Amino acid sequence: MVFDLDLTLWDCEDISSTVPPYLRISKDIIADSNGRLIMLREGVRELLTWLKGLGATLAVVSWNVKWKALEALKGLGVKDYFDYIIVEPHPRKDIMFMKLLSAVGKVDRAYFIDDNRTMVELVKRAYPWVRTLTYLNEVRTMREIKEVLRRELKVKEGL
Numbered sequence: 413m414v415f416d417l418d419l420t421l422w423d424c425e426d427i428s429s430t431v432p433p434y435l436r437i438s439k440d441i442i443a444d445s446n447g448r449l450i451m452l453r454e455g456v457r458e459l460l461t462w463l464k465g466l467g468a469t470l471a472v473v474s475w476n477v478k479w480k481a482l483e484a485l486k487g488l489g490v491k492d493y494f495d496y497i498i499v500e501p502h503p504r505k506d507i508m509f510m511k512l513l514s515a516v517g518k519v520d521r522a523y524f525i526d527d528n529r530t531m532v533e534l535v536k537r538a539y540p541w542v543r544t545l546t547y548l549n550e551v552r553t554m555r556e557i558k559e560v561l562r563r564e565l566k567v568k569e570g571l
Contacts, residue, residue: 455554
């Protein structure tokens, strides 16, 4: 399961434009040194916990300044959910995805969730076997993502 960050896992449209250090405001909100708030999307922590419980490998592929993205993930308390974090300062998510797959090795199934339709299409063209979901288009909440995954992975209701 591969996630984008900006406007997908959090509401900030460009974490690279924020100014660390980040201050934890609440469980799901941090503020940069200028007071700009970054909020984890509702249900992210629950979705990641559920996926880990299923034994899923979790990854990030994001077009950002890596150290800022890592600090934000730490500040929001979700960095440790991810097995792989690929963050680079360019829009070639297909190349980042290639690096991720090289690190992971053979995979039977992969999902990629990003808010940017162009990035979704870029990955889909390079890896047609990857199941892609466009956040805020095909799926609008983390709960909807979970329901799609539950159906497609045939996970029983109690899990």
